[in-house]
Structures are given as structure tokens and as C-alpha cells.
Amino acid sequence: MAEPQRITPREQDASRWYHDVIRQAGLAEAAEVVRGCMVIKPHGFAIWEKIQAAMDARFKATGHQNFYLPLLIPQSFMAREAEHVEGFAPELAVVTHAGGKLLEEPYVIRPTSETLVGHFFSRWIESHRDLPLLLNQWANVMRWELRTRLFLRTSEFLWQEGHTAHATHAEAQEEVRRMLEVYAEICEEHLALPVVRGTKSATEKFAGAVQSLCIEALLPDGKALQVGTSHDLGQNFGKAFDVTFQNAKGEQEVVWQTSWGTSTRLIGGMIMAHSDDSGLVLPPRLAPVQVVIVPIFGRGDGADAVREAGSALQKELQAAGIATTFDVRDYKPGYKFFEWEQKGVPLRIELGPRDLQAQQLMVKGRLASAKQTWPRTEAVAQVQAFLTQMQADLLAAAHARQAAMTVEVDDFEAFKAIFAGEGSRFVMAHWDGTAQSEAAIKETTRATLRCIPFARDETPGRCIVSGRPSAGRVLFAKAY
Amino acid sequence: MAEPQRITPREQDASRWYHDVIRQAGLAEAAEVVRGCMVIKPHGFAIWEKIQAAMDARFKATGHQNFYLPLLIPQSFMAREAEHVEGFAPELAVVTHAGGKLLEEPYVIRPTSETLVGHFFSRWIESHRDLPLLLNQWANVMRWELRTRLFLRTSEFLWQEGHTAHATHAEAQEEVRRMLEVYAEICEEHLALPVVRGTKSATEKFAGAVQSLCIEALLPDGKALQVGTSHDLGQNFGKAFDVTFQNAKGEQEVVWQTSWGTSTRLIGGMIMAHSDDSGLVLPPRLAPVQVVIVPIFGRGDGADAVREAGSALQKELQAAGIATTFDVRDYKPGYKFFEWEQKGVPLRIELGPRDLQAQQLMVKGRLASAKQTWPRTEAVAQVQAFLTQMQADLLAAAHARQAAMTVEVDDFEAFKAIFAGEGSRFVMAHWDGTAQSEAAIKETTRATLRCIPFARDETPGRCIVSGRPSAGRVLFAKAY
Numbered sequence: 001m002a003e004p005q006r007i008t009p010r011e012q013d014a015s016r017w018y019h020d021v022i023r024q025a026g027l028a029e030a031a032e033v034v035r036g037c038m039v040i041k042p043h044g045f046a047i048w049e050k051i052q053a054a055m056d057a058r059f060k061a062t063g064h065q066n067f068y069l070p071l072l073i074p075q076s077f078m079a080r081e082a083e084h085v086e087g088f089a090p091e092l093a094v095v096t097h098a099g100g101k102l103l104e105e106p107y108v109i110r111p112t113s114e115t116l117v118g119h120f121f122s123r124w125i126e127s128h129r130d131l132p133l134l135l136n137q138w139a140n141v142m143r144w145e146l147r148t149r150l151f152l153r154t155s156e157f158l159w160q161e162g163h164t165a166h167a168t169h170a171e172a173q174e175e176v177r178r179m180l181e182v183y184a185e186i187c188e189e190h191l192a193l194p195v196v197r198g199t200k201s202a203t204e205k206f207a208g209a210v211q212s213l214c215i216e217a218l219l220p221d222g223k224a225l226q227v228g229t230s231h232d233l234g235q236n237f238g239k240a241f242d243v244t245f246q247n248a249k250g251e252q253e254v255v256w257q258t259s260w261g262t263s264t265r266l267i268g269g270m271i272m273a274h275s276d277d278s279g280l281v282l283p284p285r286l287a288p289v290q291v292v293i294v295p296i297f298g299r300g301d302g303a304d305a306v307r308e309a310g311s312a313l314q315k316e317l318q319a320a321g322i323a324t325t326f327d328v329r330d331y332k333p334g335y336k337f338f339e340w341e342q343k344g345v346p347l348r349i350e351l352g353p354r355d356l357q358a359q360q361l362m363v364k365g366r367l368a369s370a371k372q373t374w375p376r377t378e379a380v381a382q383v384q385a386f387l388t389q390m391q392a393d394l395l396a397a398a399h400a401r402q403a404a405m406t407v408e409v410d411d412f413e414a415f416k417a418i419f420a421g422e423g424s425r426f427v428m429a430h431w432d433g434t435a436q437s438e439a440a441i442k443e444t445t446r447a448t449l450r451c452i453p454f455a456r457d458e459t460p461g462r463c464i465v466s467g468r469p470s471a472g473r474v475l476f477a478k479a480y
Numbered sequence: 481m482a483e484p485q486r487i488t489p490r491e492q493d494a495s496r497w498y499h500d501v502i503r504q505a506g507l508a509e510a511a512e513v514v515r516g517c518m519v520i521k522p523h524g525f526a527i528w529e530k531i532q533a534a535m536d537a538r539f540k541a542t543g544h545q546n547f548y549l550p551l552l553i554p555q556s557f558m559a560r561e562a563e564h565v566e567g568f569a570p571e572l573a574v575v576t577h578a579g580g581k582l583l584e585e586p587y588v589i590r591p592t593s594e595t596l597v598g599h600f601f602s603r604w605i606e607s608h609r610d611l612p613l614l615l616n617q618w619a620n621v622m623r624w625e626l627r628t629r630l631f632l633r634t635s636e637f638l639w640q641e642g643h644t645a646h647a648t649h650a651e652a653q654e655e656v657r658r659m660l661e662v663y664a665e666i667c668e669e670h671l672a673l674p675v676v677r678g679t680k681s682a683t684e685k686f687a688g689a690v691q692s693l694c695i696e697a698l699l700p701d702g703k704a705l706q707v708g709t710s711h712d713l714g715q716n717f718g719k720a721f722d723v724t725f726q727n728a729k730g731e732q733e734v735v736w737q738t739s740w741g742t743s744t745r746l747i748g749g750m751i752m753a754h755s756d757d758s759g760l761v762l763p764p765r766l767a768p769v770q771v772v773i774v775p776i777f778g779r780g781d782g783a784d785a786v787r788e789a790g791s792a793l794q795k796e797l798q799a800a801g802i803a804t805t806f807d808v809r810d811y812k813p814g815y816k817f818f819e820w821e822q823k824g825v826p827l828r829i830e831l832g833p834r835d836l837q838a839q840q841l842m843v844k845g846r847l848a849s850a851k852q853t854w855p856r857t858e859a860v861a862q863v864q865a866f867l868t869q870m871q872a873d874l875l876a877a878a879h880a881r882q883a884a885m886t887v888e889v890d891d892f893e894a895f896k897a898i899f900a901g902e903g904s905r906f907v908m909a910h911w912d913g914t915a916q917s918e919a920a921i922k923e924t925t926r927a928t929l930r931c932i933p934f935a936r937d938e939t940p941g942r943c944i945v946s947g948r949p950s951a952g953r954v955l956f957a958k959a960y
Contacts, residue, residue: 029603072517092580116511
């Protein structure tokens with residue numbers, strides 16, 4: 001284990017700060033020998049397991065079942081849906097040899113599984129009675145990225161991809177919206193990350209979809225992070241893979257499909273949203289260790305009593321469902337404080353002979369500026385209240401930041417000024433609905449049209465770049 | 481949804497029986513378009529989730545943490561450990577192109593991750609304080625197999641691979657044995673699959689290990705299925721990847737490593753062990769649906785009452801932690817009975833107006849020859865007792881079968897007779913410890929040395945093929 005190192009202040013170098021936080025918290029590291037890929041280390045993976053558990057429970061509660069598709073996809077499958085292959089071809093990793101032989105047809109490593117889903121749905125769906133078919137898979141996927149950044153964009157990443165088939169377009173659209181809402185709730189209730197729900201423009205939608213919905217989070221630097229997408233695939237893949245069903249009248253129809261996904265990128269967003277120059281800050285609901293008890297043995301012979309009291313306190317908190325570590329390692333308390341702070345543990349409890357004497361706990365919240373004391377008898381109630389409050393505080397702070405950094409702009413010069421250099425905000429501006437104006441804005445400012453928010457002011461106006469009529473404001477930002 | 485189909489009797493064609501059981505239970509199907517791979521369908525994946533949950537809890541209880549390594553391994557890494565590359569080279573799938581370009585160095589899709597583990601352990605381990613390092617990963621792996629069979633042997637499969645590093649060989653050996661015992665307990669307590677614990681011969685050990693331990697299950701046809709392995713890697717990968725640590729005296733030493741794995745193959749073993757000509761039979765602890773309630777609406781107007789009573793019963797059982805489905809689909813009861821039987825649901829409850837009247841439940845266990853009735857008031861207690869009993873019965877039956885099909889043989893002619901044609905048993909026979917005799921036995925009979933059981937009669941004898949001295953009997957069988 002390396003000695004704890006300082007974290008580069010965010011003000012000084014935001015990119016180094018981000019990587020320092022990840023390194024010092026033991027979340028992940030670049031694989032280096034595998035281009036653009038990362039190793040997710042135990043502390044990082046434990047956070048992913050918590051996100052998975054929360055999400056999987058909601059998927060099941062909304063009637064979905066998990067399944068598992070092959071990693072490899074015949075290369076020709078990708079080409080069956082024209083937009084799909086165009087969107088993904090540049091990012092594919094290709095298996096050309098296996099078992100010591102050149103393959104007759106190469107396989108690609110899945111960048112997403114709509115094509116295989118199309119193939120199997122066509123085998124599994126026969127009648128309207130088989131619909132809706134509501135499936136999800138937890139898997140690794142690969143998209144060969146040129147510029148990578150831990151968690152936010154890596155060539156391989158872990159994700160879930162939901163795939164559903166429905167008898168009508170209306171039902172499919174309802175599903176697309178339902179799953180976006182599941183994502184938004186997980187972000188807000190678990191990651192303490194408020195999001196803007198909206199529709200992608202035609203330029204930004206998923207390759208092969210009729211329409212893509214998304215949730216966009218504002219990060220402290222004013223940039224946007226797309227943390228989840230939910231796609232109305234219409235009948236595009238159904239037609240490409242001949243996925244038909246017999247309706248109640250005995251006629252053959254093509255199914256209506258959806259797909260939706262979130263990934264380990266969520267962890268990147270969470271790190272950026274809450275962490276500080278002392279390291280990781282974790283929303284309590286996602287913290288693998290919620291409380292750490294650090295024994296202060298002092299110089300006298302009260303060590304046994306401290307050890308016993310610490311162990312009893314750990315058991316008491318664990319019994320109440322609080323993930324608690326009692327850190328009895330042979331390091332100095334200061335070293336431990338520093339390490340657990342960097343790892344983002346929400347609450348630290350110090351326990352020494354004097355605390356035992358006074359029947360109190362000396363505690364420090366991860367974001368608190370000072371320690372405080374709690375009566376020992378109130379341990380469970382105080383810890384629970386603290387964790388609930390911290391979860392709420394993180395969300396409130398993120399909400400406040402989002403409100404403060406969201407601006408309405410009607411003047412293109414002012415718009416450009418906001419996005420000058422590394423600048424970014426959530427800018428609500430009028431747009432005429434054309435890909436042309438969207439491209440012009442992107443070219444001039446590097447800001448992209450993040451989404452057409454569901455909840456937007458629909459007062460008509462004039463497009464910020466073309467001056468043509470606009471039906472309402474849309475969200476622009478630079479994006480990760 | 482296809483109409484339920486009959487299952488080919490096992491006696492008639494064991495291989496077709498196996499595939500019919502899997503198809504009719506909706507567990508998996510061959511991908512076909514992806515050579516040697518399969519799709520794990522929702523019912524099959526739900527069983528895997530139950531196995532995962534049981535295993536993961538034990539891994540964590542024994543101090544292990546999950547992590548995630550890249551899918552791809554630089555091809556040159558495989559060659560760093562000489563035996564390892566020899567063992568795995570013929571089965572590798574190779575990525576030669578990515579992002580539209582030919583790669584400078586190809587990657588292989590992981591067949592197992594010891595090489596990457598070696599690389600990262602060398603970065604993570606510095607001091608004896610970093611040891612033991614106890615990690616596990618749940619992942620997909622790929623081994624290009626020529627002959628595949630659903631769950632038992634597929635080119636891609638899901639598994640877990642444990643990887644640990646220790647300061648001493650003794651500690652590593654203890655870990656290897658501990659994790660084998662975890663596997664054995666999961667097999668016996670959850671899968672109702674008794675196993676023989678033992679050591680692999682040098683010929684059969686993992687490519688790169690000093691020694692491999694394994695658990696072998698006897699299937700009803702007398703063949704063996706290796707369902708878990710645990711390897712003492714000694715310092716082989718430590719030396720190949722320079723994984724050293726500073727010991728307490730300040731000296732550099734090479735770590736001692738272990739690795740251990742189980743896979744979706746466990747599901748194949750479980751299917752073979754318990755199922756019958758009516759379809760899948762599931763040990764209750766692994767059944768995604770433990771109880772199905774089938775309403776019998778009859779001709780009168782008691783339908784609403786039945787619906788209400790079924791729903792109430794479902795809630796009551798679910799509240800007691802029993803996975804219960806109330807099947808209100810628009811099919812005839814007989815169709816539903818047939819389908820749930822094929823899916824291996826342990827207990828069926830029929831509920832009609834007459835049962836409501838009599839305040840009773842008409843029930844049928846998956847393996848019972850006749851229905852019986854229980855007082856409605858005893859529902860939870862009766863169901864719990866039934867599930868516990870069925871779990872125990874399946875294990876007892878498998879134990880009895882193993883005892884009946886395990887024989888001691890001292891005569892090579894008798895040995896050959898047992899393995900003639902498709903024949904197989906668990907044969908305990910003397911062996912002189914040489915690879916030569918082991919090969920001679922395999923060549924003549926197709927039986928392989930499954931393991932040197934920990935619990936074996938150590939009365940010396942004479943090798944069944946060479947006549948040379950043997951220190952005790954070892955286990956031979958044909959293997960899947």
C-alpha cells in the first residue's frame with residue numbers, strides 16, 4: 001500500500017484532481033497495457049455493486065427479467081440496420097482469429113446488443129401473448145475510444161442494457177419514458193445527482209433509434225454529463241431482423257422495440273459532483289463503508305477496553321444495517337483519518353479511553369469542518385440521522401448549483417462568451433429545430449444541444465444563431 | 481410462446497433429453513450465429529443469480545473483495561508463463577483490429593485472468609502489510625471449444641475467478657483449500673450436488689499451477705463433472721510478472737498466489753443431477769419460482785373469489801420469503817401445470833371454488849406422484865416444511881446414487897468392462913502415480929483420473945495397469 005499522497009487542488013488542475021481523487025480512493029486505474037481500458041479496484045467496484053443493486057431492484061419491480069447474450073456479434077449483423085452500423089463501425093474491436101484459425105466471418109465485440117436482440121427476439125416472439133417482452137442484461141461492452149478518461153469514457157465499460165418489445169408504439173413509448181424515470185430517480189435518490197430529463201435532437205440520438213431520451217447532469221465546472229439514455233427504436237430493428245408477431249386478429253405485425261442503458265460512467269459523474277480537495281465524497285447510500293471507527297489507543301493500558309468498545313459499537317451499528325469498519329490496523333490514527341477521508345467515508349468515529357470514560361463518541365462528518373461529540377447511548381440514532389441528512393444535503397447542494405449555473409441566453413455573443421475557453425453552463429436558448437443551426441452552434445462554441453427538456457418554457461422565440469422561429473428553449477452545454 | 485412440447489425420454493436419448501429439458505424450461509439456447517456460444521434466458525439467468533448470491537456472500541464472509549479486470553489481454557502476456565500459454569493457446573480468440581485499424585499487438589479475449597492479475601499485483605503489492613490480497617471477479621471468459629454443450633462447455637461462459645496473493649506458501653495452500661470447501665458447500669447445500677474433493681494429477685492440473693484441487697460430481701450416467709477448481713499457483717506467476725513484497729525483515733520476496741473458479745457449468749450439473757422426463761427439477765433454494773399458484777376458475781361465478789384468495793395467498797407466502805407466482809394468464813390449468821412442471825417449480829398449489837369452500841389447498845410437489853391437501857391456515861408452515869424437505873431429499877438421493885455408483889476395482893479387465901461403450905462409474909482404483917499409466921488408462925478406456933480424493937483409503941496396493949506399487953486408490957471416471 002502506497003503512503004497517502006496529497007490530491008492536486010481542483011482549482012489548479014481539474015483533470016489531475018479527478019485522477020488523484022480516483023487513485024487515492026482506490027477506485028480504479030488505467031490498465032495502460034490494454035489501450036483505453038481500466039481496472040475497477042475493490043472500492044470502486046463496491047460502489048458499482050450498490051448502484052447495480054438499487055437499479056436491478058427497480059428493473060425487477062417494473063417487470064423486467066435479466067438474461068445474457070453472447071459477447072461476440074457476427075460482423076454482418078451490424079450492417080443490417082443502416083444508421084446503426086454507421087454510428088458504431090468506427091469504434092468496433094474485431095475478432096478475426098479463434099482456436100488457431102482465421103474465422104470465415106469476423107466477429108465484433110458488442111458495442112451494444114440491439115442486433116443480437118433483434119435476432120433472438122425474432123425467434124422468441126410469435127404471438128401478441130408473448131408481448132411485452134421485458135429484458136435486461138448486465139454486461140461489459142467495448143467501444144474503441146480515442147480519448148479516454150477513467151469511468152467517464154473507457155474502451156471497455158460495464159453497463160446494463162434493457163431491451164423490450166411491445167405490440168404498439170404507444171406502449172413502447174411509455175416504456176422508454178418509464179425507464180428514463182427509473183434512471184433519474186436512481187441518480188437523484190442514490191447518487192444525489194439531479195438531472196435534466198429530455199429528448200435528444202436528431203443529430204445526437206442513438207444510431208438506429210427513432211427517438212432518444214436522456215438525462216443530463218450538470219457537473220461543477222458547468223459541463224454536462226449524459227448519464228443515461230432510453231431509446232424508442234420504433235420498428236427499425238424489428239424490420240431489420242424480421243421480428244413479427246401475430247396480433248389478436250391473426251395478422252402479422254412488426255414489434256415496437258426499446259433499449260435503454262446506464263454504465264459505470266455514473267460513478268465518474270458522482271465523483272465529479274461531490275468530491276473535494278481532500279478526496280472522494282460519497283453519498284451515504286452508495287458508500288461501501290458508511291462509518292469507520294478509529295481506535296485511539298493512547299499511551300496507557302486502556303487498549304483492550306478500546307478494542308472491546310470499538311468492536312461492540314461496530315456490531316451495534318452493523319445490526320442496524322449501517323456498513324461499519326473498525327480499523328484496528330497497525331497505523332497511526334492520523335494516517336487512518338487521512339486515508340478514510342480520501343476514500344470518502346461519510347462518518348468517522350474516534351474512540352479512545354477518554355471517550356469511554358465520558359460515555360461519548362467523538363465524530364467527524366466527511367464534509368464537517370469540526371468534530372463533535374454524541375452520547376454513546378444515541379449512537380445508532382445519531383448515525384442514522386447523520387447519514388440521512390448528509391444524503392439530503394448533497395442533493396440539495398447539487399440542486400442549488402444546477403439552479404445557479406443554469407442561465408437563459410438570447411444573444412449569441414453572450415452565448416459565445418459563456419463557452420469561451422473552458423467555460424460552460426447549462427444554457428437555455430432558442431433553437432430553430434434544424435441540424436444546420438445545431439452544427440453552427442457546436443462549431444462556433446463546442447457546446448452541444450444536450451436535450452430538449454421535458455420541463456421547458458414553451459414560450460416561442462427566435463433561434464439564437466439563425467433568428468428563425470423557435471417553439472421553446474433547449475439545453476446547451478459542453479459535454480464530457 | 482411455443483406450445484409446450486414433450487421431452488425426449490432420457491433412456492431413449494440422453495443428449496436430446498438434456499437439450500429438451502433446457503429448451504422446455506426456458507433456461508438457454510445455442511446462439512448458433514455465434515459459434516459455440518449460448519444465450520442464457522431469463523429462467524436460466526435467475527438460477528445463476530441465485531448461485532452468484534450464495535457464493536458472493538461466502539466470498540465476502542471469508543474476506544474477499546470484488547474487482548474487475550479488462551476483457552482483453554495483450555497476446556504477449558500469455559507467453560510469460562510457459563505452461564500457461566501451452567495450455568491456453570489453442571483456445572484463444574484474438575482481436576487483431578480495433579477502431580478501424582490493425583493493432584500493433586493483438587489482444588486475446590481472456591480465457592482466465594492470471595496474467596493480468598500478475599501484472600496488476602506487481603503494481604499493487606509493495607509490503608507484507610499489503611498481504612494477503614484477496615480478490616474475486618465475476619466475468620465472462622472465452623475458450624474456443626470444438627465440441628460444445630449448453631452450460632457444460634461453451635466457448636463463452638460466465639464465471640467467477642478468485643485471485644489471491646500471500647506472504648507464505650502455507651497461507652496460500654490454506655486459501656486454496658478454504659475456497660474449495662466453499663465451493664463444495666455451495667454444491668451440497670444449494671445445488672444438492674454431493675462432490676468428491678481431491679487433488680488433480682500433474683497431467684490434469686491447471687496450466688501454470690503447482691497443484692490443482694477440484695470437486696467432482698457424479699452424474700446419473702456415471703460420468704464425472706468437474707464443477708470447481710482451486711489452484712496453488714506457487715510463485716509461478718509471481719516470478720513471471722515480478723510480484724514481490726518487502727517482508728518484515730526488509731527483504732524482497734516473491735508472493736505466493738492462488739486462483740479458483742466456478743462457472744455456469746454448475747447449472748448444467750444441477751440439471752443433469754435432478755431432472756427427469758417431465759423436465760427440470762430444481763432444488764428449492766435455487767428455484768427462482770418456488771411455488772406457483774394456479775387458479776381453477778371453474779364454470780360458475782366464483783372467479784372473483786378465487787382471484788382474491790390466490791392473490792392473498794401469494795402475498796402471505798411472499799411475506800414469508802417464499803418466491804411465489806400467481807399464474808392468472810389466460811391459459812387452461814392443464815397447460816399451466818405442464819409448463820410449470822417443465823420449468824422445475826418445486827410446488828404447485830391449485831385453488832378453486834371447492835378449495836375455498838373447504839378452506840384447503842390442493843398441492844402437488846414436483847416429484848410427487850399424487851396431489852394432497854393442506855389446511856389453508858397452515859399454508860406458510862407447510863410450504864416451508866415442504867421446501868426444506870425437498871432440498872434434503874434431493875441431496876440424499878444424489879448421495880445414495882453416488883454411493884451406489886462408486887466401486888472399488890482391482891482388475892483391469894473389470895475396469896475396462898465398466899467403461900466399455902458409454903459406460904462409466906466412479907471407480908476407485910490403484911495407480912502408480914505416473915503420467916504413463918494415467919495415459920494408458922485414458923487411451924484404453926477414455927476414463928480419466930478425476931482426482932486423488934482427500935478422503936481415500938490409503939491402504940497400499942498395485943497399480944491397475946502397471947502392477948507397480950500404489951499408495952492408495954484414486955478416482956477414475958469418464959468426464960464431461
